[in-house]
Amino acid sequence: MFDYIINVSGYILEGSLITFQLYLVTAIFSVILGIAGALGKISKIPLLESILSFYTWVFRGTPLLLQLFFAYYGLPVLGITLQPFPAAALTFIVNYGAYFTEIFRGGIESINEGQYEAAKVLGMNYRQTMSRIIIPQTVKRILPATSNEAINLVKDSALVAVIGLGDLLRAAKVAVTRDFSIIPFIIAAVFYLIISSVIVTVFRKLEEKYSVYE
Amino acid sequence: MIKAKDIYKSFGELEVLSGISFEVEQGEAISIIGPSGSGKSTLLRSLIGLEEINSGELYIEGISVRESGKKAYQKMGMVFQGFNLFPHKTVMGNLIEAPLVVKGIKKSAAKENAAALLKKVGLSDKKDSYPAQLSGGQKQRVAIARALAMEPDIMLFDEPTSSLDPELVGEVLTVIRDLAEENITMLIVTHEMGFARDVSDRVFFMDHGQIISDTVPEKIFVNPESERIQNFLTKILSQN
Ligand SMILES: Nc1ncnc2c1ncn2[C@@H]1O[C@H](COP(=O)(O)OP(=O)(O)O)[C@@H](O)[C@H]1O
Ligand SMILES: [Mg+2]
Numbered sequence: 001m002f003d004y005i006i007n008v009s010g011y012i013l014e015g016s017l018i019t020f021q022l023y024l025v026t027a028i029f030s031v032i033l034g035i036a037g038a039l040g041k042i043s044k045i046p047l048l049e050s051i052l053s054f055y056t057w058v059f060r061g062t063p064l065l066l067q068l069f070f071a072y073y074g075l076p077v078l079g080i081t082l083q084p085f086p087a088a089a090l091t092f093i094v095n096y097g098a099y100f101t102e103i104f105r106g107g108i109e110s111i112n113e114g115q116y117e118a119a120k121v122l123g124m125n126y127r128q129t130m131s132r133i134i135i136p137q138t139v140k141r142i143l144p145a146t147s148n149e150a151i152n153l154v155k156d157s158a159l160v161a162v163i164g165l166g167d168l169l170r171a172a173k174v175a176v177t178r179d180f181s182i183i184p185f186i187i188a189a190v191f192y193l194i195i196s197s198v199i200v201t202v203f204r205k206l207e208e209k210y211s212v213y214e
Numbered sequence: 215m216i217k218a219k220d221i222y223k224s225f226g227e228l229e230v231l232s233g234i235s236f237e238v239e240q241g242e243a244i245s246i247i248g249p250s251g252s253g254k255s256t257l258l259r260s261l262i263g264l265e266e267i268n269s270g271e272l273y274i275e276g277i278s279v280r281e282s283g284k285k286a287y288q289k290m291g292m293v294f295q296g297f298n299l300f301p302h303k304t305v306m307g308n309l310i311e312a313p314l315v316v317k318g319i320k321k322s323a324a325k326e327n328a329a330a331l332l333k334k335v336g337l338s339d340k341k342d343s344y345p346a347q348l349s350g351g352q353k354q355r356v357a358i359a360r361a362l363a364m365e366p367d368i369m370l371f372d373e374p375t376s377s378l379d380p381e382l383v384g385e386v387l388t389v390i391r392d393l394a395e396e397n398i399t400m401l402i403v404t405h406e407m408g409f410a411r412d413v414s415d416r417v418f419f420m421d422h423g424q425i426i427s428d429t430v431p432e433k434i435f436v437n438p439e440s441e442r443i444q445n446f447l448t449k450i451l452s453q454n
Binding site: 114115118120121122128132133137140213214 | 262263264287288290291292294296298299300301302303311312315316317344345346360361364
């Protein structure tokens with residue numbers, strides 16, 4: 001029994017590699033996309049604002065699973081064929097980028113106008129003001145919402161099993177079918193819980209760090 | 215030092231500055247008084263480029279704002295009623311931020327300069343505190359030091375003590391008074407009439423977007439030339 005658990009855990013751990021890769025790629029690029037989207041949304045350039053509003057409306061208003069199917073099964077119809085991992089990564093980046101765009105925009109807009117004015121009269125330009133004064137203050141305010149998304153992403157990542165990516169969940173399911181045992185699912189659940197707990201802890205530490213100035 | 219000629223400024227339909235002209239010499243301390251809504255803040259904000267004027271000419275140290283824009287503002291610092299300190303930075307961080315990123319001064323030199331300024335405003339022991347840990351009076355003194363860290367020739371103060379508890383007003387006024395002695399050119403919007411009378415070389419009285427009196431403090435406080443000013447002073451003095 002014990003040997004079996006170790007064995008299956010090793011197998012599921014291999015599957016988690018894909019999950020980790022997807023998580024990392026999505027986290028990095030969707031945050032970058034979110035910052036760019038948020039800056040675009042507050043840019044006061046009407047066309048850019050409209051395009052971005054359309055983007056967040058579509059991607060936050062339709063199921064992630066539909067978007068995933070669209071990228072993997074839909075795009076080939078249009079002559080664009082993606083391998084499962086790129087299709088999944090692209091979908092997740094664009095989807096989470098939409099959520100982060102709105103979260104970051106809200107954060108930036110919550111900063112008092114006086115901060116911009118103080119920076120301006122000290123001679124700082126737009127880039128300096130945003131990167132050194134406004135965005136660092138937003139970080140603290142968006143941490144709770146970002147933490148939620150970070151945990152959602154752990155769970156959403158399991159959706160890629162449906163397009164045949166060998167992630168954590170799929171590895172567990174294969175083991176269940178193969179061994180006719182329920183244990184792989186329990187192990188998978190434990191893995192997900194561990195990952196989520198680590199993320200919660202990281203964010204709690206961050207929030208503590210940022211609470212010094214209030 | 216500053217020359218304003220026939221400045222007009224409207225917000226939509228509302229004309230807020232209606233033909234403002236004045237000159238300020240190097241080292242002068244000017245108090246700007248007048249009823250709320252008369253355009254005092256808008257005037258200061260126009261001088262430093264936070265508001266764009268609709269017409270008129272503005273020269274800062276001989277540089278035309280219309281022609282050189284930003285360059286004209288570089289030699290001015292401003293202190294706001296609401297402090298506007300950077301909450302995510304320590305007191306020291308607030309003071310060295312602009313010297314580092316705008317002027318490109320070395321960190322050690324910026325810190326040394328900042329330490330001297332903190333000493334001057336009496337807050338050396340607060341250099342590692344965050345703004346949220348300070349009283350209003352301390353915040354405003356940090357804000358003054360932060361503006362001074364850019365070594366401005368002209369300082370603008372927009373009601374620097376209006377959001378302070380009465381017992382904290384004195385410490386801020388003392389700092390501004392010290393600056394006046396150092397011959398920094400200053401324009402101060404204030405409701406502290408005693409202070410205006412003591413420190414200023416001239417007092418502007420603003421009403422409905424115009425400077426209706428530009429004179430020495432003795433004249434305006436002892437022997438105001440118009441009934442409008444008299445009424446304003448009576449009202450404000452009875453409030454204090
Ligand atoms: N950004 C703005 N938009 C519209 N109206 C404004 C704005 N700023 C000031 N005003 C109006 O301009 C007038 C003068 O304001 P202000 O310069 O703040 O006066 P004061 O500082 O003398 O109290 C007021 O009627 C005020 O409501
Ligand atoms: Mg005002």
